[in-house]
Amino acid sequence: xxxxVVGVSGGVDSAVAxxxxxxxxxxVIGLFMRNWDSTINGEDFVSEDICPQEKDYNDAKKVCDMLxxxxxxxxxxxxxxxxxxxxxLEELKKxxxxxxxxxxxxxxxxxxxxxxxxxxxxxxxxxxxxxxxxKGRLLRAKDLNKDQTYFLADVTVDELKNVLFxxxxxxxxxxxxxxRKNNIPVADKKDSTGICFIGERNxxxxxxxxxxxxxxxxxxxKTKEVIGKHKGLMNYTIxxxxxxxxxxxxxxxxxxxxxxxxxxxxxxxxxxxxxxxxACLIDNVNFISSTHPTFCTAKFRYRGEDHLVELxxxxxxxxxxKYKNRAKAVTPGQACVLYLGEExxxxxxxxxxxxxxxxxxxx
Numbered sequence: 001x002x003x004x005v006v007g008v009s010g011g012v013d014s015a016v017a018x019x020x021x022x023x024x025x026x027x028v029i030g031l032f033m034r035n036w037d038s039t040i041n042g043e044d045f046v047s048e049d050i051c052p053q054e055k056d057y058n059d060a061k062k063v064c065d066m067l068x069x070x071x072x073x074x075x076x077x078x079x080x081x082x083x084x085x086x087x088x089l090e091e092l093k094k095x096x097x098x099x100x101x102x103x104x105x106x107x108x109x110x111x112x113x114x115x116x117x118x119x120x121x122x123x124x125x126x127x128x129x130x131x132x133x134x135k136g137r138l139l140r141a142k143d144l145n146k147d148q149t150y151f152l153a154d155v156t157v158d159e160l161k162n163v164l165f166x167x168x169x170x171x172x173x174x175x176x177x178x179x180r181k182n183n184i185p186v187a188d189k190k191d192s193t194g195i196c197f198i199g200e201r202n203x204x205x206x207x208x209x210x211x212x213x214x215x216x217x218x219x220x221x222k223t224k225e226v227i228g229k230h231k232g233l234m235n236y237t238i239x240x241x242x243x244x245x246x247x248x249x250x251x252x253x254x255x256x257x258x259x260x261x262x263x264x265x266x267x268x269x270x271x272x273x274x275x276x277x278x279a280c281l282i283d284n285v286n287f288i289s290s291t292h293p294t295f296c297t298a299k300f301r302y303r304g305e306d307h308l309v310e311l312x313x314x315x316x317x318x319x320x321x322k323y324k325n326r327a328k329a330v331t332p333g334q335a336c337v338l339y340l341g342e343e344x345x346x347x348x349x350x351x352x353x354x355x356x357x358x359x360x361x362x363x
Contacts (some may be wrong), residue, residue: 004124004164005117005140008064010056012186013128015063017166019182021126022067027277027317029120030064030071032057033113035080050195056192062185074116083107089210092234095260096333101151102347110159121159124162130310131170131344138288138344143171144176150302153337153347154286156273204235215297216263218245221256221274221362232264233258239329240277254329257362266362274362276326277355282336283318289345296345298323300330300339306339319348325357332363 008030034053052225057073064071068250078264084103084211091098107128115138117125130148138160152160200296209232218228230236236244240255244267256264256274265272277347280300293314297306298321308324321336330336330353340346353360 001027002028002037002123003121004126005029005120006120007113007125007127007185008032008060009128009192010059010063010154010189011128011192012179012184012189013167013175014060015128015184015186016170016178017126017128017164018063018069019178019184020166021164022069026124028067028069029117029122030060030069031117031120032060032073033076034073035076035084035108036233037077043254058191059186066183070296074113076112079112080108083276089114091333092207092211092317093260095233095258097237097331098333098357099335102154102335105151106156106159110155110163112176114159115152117126122162124164126166127166128167129165130168130172131163133163136160139168140339140342141168142164142345146172149339149344150299150335150337153288153289153335153344156286157287157288160288186310190316195304200313202230207234214263216265218265218267219241221266221268222271227267227269231264233260233265234267238331257360259362272328275328277323277330277353277360278326279316279320279322279354279357280330280350281320281352281354283316285317285346285348287346289340289343291340291343291345293345295339297339297341300327300350301334307336311338317348318351321348 003025004021006014006021006028008014009316019032020030021050030043036191037055038064061071075286084100084107087103088098088100114125128289129152130143131152132139132141138149138152140149174185175231215229215231217226218230230245235256238255241253243252244255246253251270252266253263253269254272254275256268284353295310307327310322312320314320332348332350332353337347353363
């Protein structure tokens with residue numbers, strides 16, 4: 001009987017993944033990761049009687065106990081800080097918008113976790129991700145609304161070996177129905193949101209624990225006039241239109257750029273033209289697929305649409321991505337994930353953004 005170690009999070013997706021593998025006859029072990037500690041990490045966070053990760057562990061244990069599966073727990077608090085959170089902070093300082101979920105998958109879930117699983121005798125590891133693996137190809141999930149290949153695109157080919165995604169061929173509604181029919185305790189538990197392994201936080205209050213506020217001018221990108229004060233560039237992202245800090249202005253306005261050296265936040269009022277681009281430069285490219293096409297589609301954010309693009313391969317592991325149709329709010333620091341049909345090819349990280357062959361000066 002082959003052993004599979006399942007990353008259990010206390011949520012319904014990993015619980016059903018564990019249940020399905022047990023039904024298939026695997027020797028199943030649950031492994032719970034603790035990657036954040038508010039006290040150790042210096043966070044001024046007031047919670048209820050028990051911290052969120054302890055609640056999640058208790059839920060995961062209830063599931064494992066009910067299914068007769070042993071559960072282990074492992075702490076990656078230092079590693080999460082070193083490999084994920086420090087990078088997250090450094091990117092914010094640069095005025096970029098990082099994606100900690102991708103780093104968490106690359107360095108924690110499919111690297112450190114996998115090594116820990118092998119210590120337990122695992123032949124395979126499994127997670128509750130909505131994705132599919134077929135013959136070494138990473139494919140979109142059946143439930144496109146829940147598809148998580150975007151967050152897996154920076155994981156290497158080697159890291160995806162001996163990995164199982166048991167719920168990749170299921171809709172979310174089917175996952176919950178399986179949990180209900182089998183009386184799995186977390187069948188109706190709300191999906192987790194927020195920063196990977198940290199959870200839901202008021203972002204501006206949370207980040208103040210780690211980055212000092214540095215107020216500066218908000219400038220109308222068109223008129224160059226100062227129209228307000230921001231609370232620190234790390235608190236804003238391109239395309240943001242709520243809580244920007246322009247008091248008394250009722251016109252639609254959006255964050256469209258940042259100047260880190262001058263500590264300026266650029267806003268466009270009424271005119272969304274400043275949010276559009278037609279190309280971007282991506283670096284640190286990771287290909288999961290052996291296929292490196294000239295034409296494919298790209299997603300510039302998790303919930304974003306697929307854009308038809310042309311790829312121009314450059315030196316230093318960079319690609320110039322040209323869009324067939326213009327795209328809105330393409331943001332430095334975010335991942336550009338490439339697809340060929342249902343296959344996720346890999347990704348790169350947005351370094352520069354262009355319109356009409358010129359780099360956007362306000363980004």
